[in-house]
Amino acid sequence: MVEIIVKMLFIVLVMMGALLPLITWVERKQAAIMQDRIGANRADLFGIRAIGLLHPAADVLKLITKEDVVPRGANRVLHVLAPVIALVPAIVTLAVIPFGGTYRFGGSDLKLVVADIDWGMLYVLAVGSIATYGAVIAGWASNNNWSLLGSMRASSQMISYEVTMGLSIVGLFMVFGTLRLPEMAAAQDQTFRLLGFLELLGVASPLPAWLDWIRLPAWGIFLQPLGFLLFLACIMAENKRPPFDAPEGESEIIAGYHMEYSGMRFGLFYTAEFLEVPVIGALVATLFLGGWAVPWLSQATIVGGVSQAFGEGFATGFCLIVHVLTFLAKVVFMIWLQMLIRWTLPRFRYDQVMDLCWKIILPLSIANVFVTGGLILLVEGLR
């Protein structure tokens, strides 16, 4: 029980306490750099500006102290409920994401994931599908036509991308043979021979030793490159941030579904959107970038190498810290990538968003499933 609470506190504090405020700063600063201007540096405390790092604190103060307006004719209960429905799924997704592997201390195993459930990835999809209601209900309950337009866009966009998001990772399930996220991450803590297929085909068997050395980490991105691109597009569309922000579309429908929200209620939508950035980062890192695994250095290698000099217990602890830091580094990389996409691409027109989903991503995901299945059968057959 204590162990679970400590793990929960760790992942929530890292994501919500450290990464979330930093992301609001990164968003502004990266925008400023990419648009060749100086950017957020106006919030100061006794003249100390700290390269704009005080802006997150100023944001929170501003949102908390602003008046909370519920428009006339709005459905009060649903208006209050909607931001909560939007935020909670982003937080509870963290429960199944492993931020480290399994470590043996003394006689007991320490598993760095809050809930190690057999249907972990289905849980992520199910929880994500509930988040749709946040946007949909917010627009309807506001009693405003612009908001309603935004929530119509949100509901059709999110439901479409949910379908393709599930399909785009079926290939990954087939490769790893599991839906359990810690097992997926552990499976990526290995390498595979880039030219191993030559041996299978009988061209060169056994493979010459120098070709045997050309190895890639067995990450999802190398085993399912198309799946990675499709999944990233789908999950970014689910988050409704640019270039998929048609539900908000400032230049068309003012602010879409959260137009009639103010103060901290708007802050909750804002938090949900920004929290999903590191959550998406963590999810993509776990599925496709090897999770906590250090490339080319498996857990056994690290523990074995360090324990020769410092002993088993120290080596395991060292490995744990290295793995958690590797995981966080990958999350930070994915955040940077999402910010880069966000400030590079302009908003898709609404029909383009739907076309991309149903006419491009859906057929490609289904093709990916069949090609992956065929390749798996071929490799099994040749073995």
Added chain:
Amino acid sequence: MRALLFYVFGALSVAGALGMVLNVRNTVAGAMSLVLCMVALGGVYVLLDAYLVGVLQILVYAGAIVVLFLFVVMLLNLRGEQLGPERQLPAKVLGVAAAGVMLLAFLVLQPALAPAAELAPGFGGYRAVGLALFTDWVLAFEATSLLLLAAMIGAVVLAKRKID
């Protein structure tokens, strides 16, 4: 703990279902009650060790189908007044009566329940369900997919004004 959670989720699902029937005037609130009912049912399934059914209940019914309901309700701006009192009242009466029957059944049957049978390892997981679905029940599975395909083709034909 498990029994307590089971009753909590069971009560929530009945409350959600009742909320949907009694909220005829406010269709969106009714749909949200249906979501509550579906999510609570998912919880009940998980507590009964039917993990896959539970998570699919939330993913498919709560997460997708009711969103489509809501989409249609908002698109057509459906209000309860369009139903008329002569159709609202029977729905409410039947809903409350069904809840009453459920409560009665619970009170009468609950003492007579036998202890649960031992489950096979992996019961209710995606492996067990998948194996059962594609070996013992493959005919039913294929028949269902044929039915869905027919429904899909029907919808396309109806939606397309001119077949070229």
